[in-house]
Amino acid sequence: MKIGIGVEGFSDKIFWDKVLPKFFRGVHFDVRNMKTKEKLIRETPRLFNSFQDARYDGAFIIIDRDKDPCVTAIVELFNAPMKTEAKKVREKRFLFLCVAIRELEAWLLADDQAIQKLLPKSKYVSPSETGDIGAEGKLKRIWQQQHGQIAFNKISFAKEIGVQFDPHRAMNHSFSFRYFWENIKGIINKRRQYRETEG
Numbered sequence: 766m767k768i769g770i771g772v773e774g775f776s777d778k779i780f781w782d783k784v785l786p787k788f789f790r791g792v793h794f795d796v797r798n799m800k801t802k803e804k805l806i807r808e809t810p811r812l813f814n815s816f817q818d819a820r821y822d823g824a825f826i827i828i829d830r831d832k833d834p835c836v837t838a839i840v841e842l843f844n845a846p847m848k849t850e851a852k853k854v855r856e857k858r859f860l861f862l863c864v865a866i867r868e869l870e871a872w873l874l875a876d877d878q879a880i881q882k883l884l885p886k887s888k889y890v891s892p893s894e895t896g897d898i899g900a901e902g903k904l905k906r907i908w909q910q911q912h913g914q915i916a917f918n919k920i921s922f923a924k925e926i927g928v929q930f931d932p933h934r935a936m937n938h939s940f941s942f943r944y945f946w947e948n949i950k951g952i953i954n955k956r957r958q959y960r961e962t963e964g
Contacts, residue, residue, distance in 0.1 A: 766956050767793045768949065769816030769824040771809060773802050776923040777827065777869055783927025789953055795821070802828060806842050813847065813860055823952040825861045827945065829868040836864045836941075855951070863945040866896035870904045872942040873926055875935035882929050883922075884911040891938040 770785075772778050778798040785794045797812060799805035809826055816824040833839050840848060840862055850860040865872055874880060877891040887907035892898060908917045936943040 766791065766953065766960075767795065767819065767821040768952065769812065769819075769821045770794060770796045771805055771812045771824070771826045772796060772798055773805050773827070773829060773869075774798060774800060774919075776919040779920060780869070780873075780923040780927045780930075781827075783924065784930050784932070785949075788932060789949075792953055795819075802831070809843055809847050809860075813850065817859065822956045823859055823861065823949075825863055825945070825949060827863050827865060827869070830864050830866045830941075831868060836866070839864050855948070856955075861945075861948050861952075863948070864941055865945075866939070866941040867899070868901055871895040871898070871900035872935060872939055873930070874898070874900050874904060875938035875942055876926075876930050876932075877938075878934055879926055879929035879931065880907070883925055884908060886911045893938065895939045896941055 768785075770781060772781065775798050778796045781794065781796045785796075786792070795816070799808050799812075805826065805828055812826070813824055828839060830836065830839055840851065843851070843862065847860065847862075850858070851862040853859075872895070874889070874895045875891055877889050880887065880889045880891075884907050887910045889907050904922075905917045908922070932942070932946050936946055
């Protein structure tokens with residue numbers, strides 16, 4: 766089984782390369798770093814075609830909402846064929862547009878146990894919804910509580926938290942993360958059931 770994933774940056778790729786294989790053994794994840802949000806949007810049709818041509822089981826685009834007003838505003842940035850694909854009924858959908866509200870850091874902060882293991886001095890506790898906070902700034906502040914003036918390194922942090930992160934905990938503190946995780950789990954379970962039936 767193979768799943769294609771498009772992400773905005775290198776730290777995103779590092780994080781998912783750690784997390785996804787740990788929770789979905791036997792699934793190959795092709796995580797592609799597009800380097801910027803704008804390029805990810807622009808390259809989504811190419812990624813979609815590439816993943817379909819390779820007969821992957823599904824494709825996910827993970828994009829930050831940032832300061833855009835809502836999820837709908839993000840979806841409208843994609844071209845018409847991609848919007849059509851992403852709006853198909855879930856059972857027939859190949860492409861999932863997953864918007865991190867407001868940014869991937871909000872998904873990381875949704876697992877406070879992982880944060881506490883890495884940054885114990887912060888005594889961080891996840892709010893009920895991490896999409897309501899300025900997550901990138903919050904993460905940098907609690908990093909400084911632990912490390913003082915040492916600059917926050919997104920890439921090394923992505924590696925470290927990827928080892929500790931538990932999606933089942935994070936789902937309770939981020940509805941946008943829950944949407945992503947439930948859909949990727951749904952695709953994988955559906956394909957496994959189909960193959961067991963066929964086999």
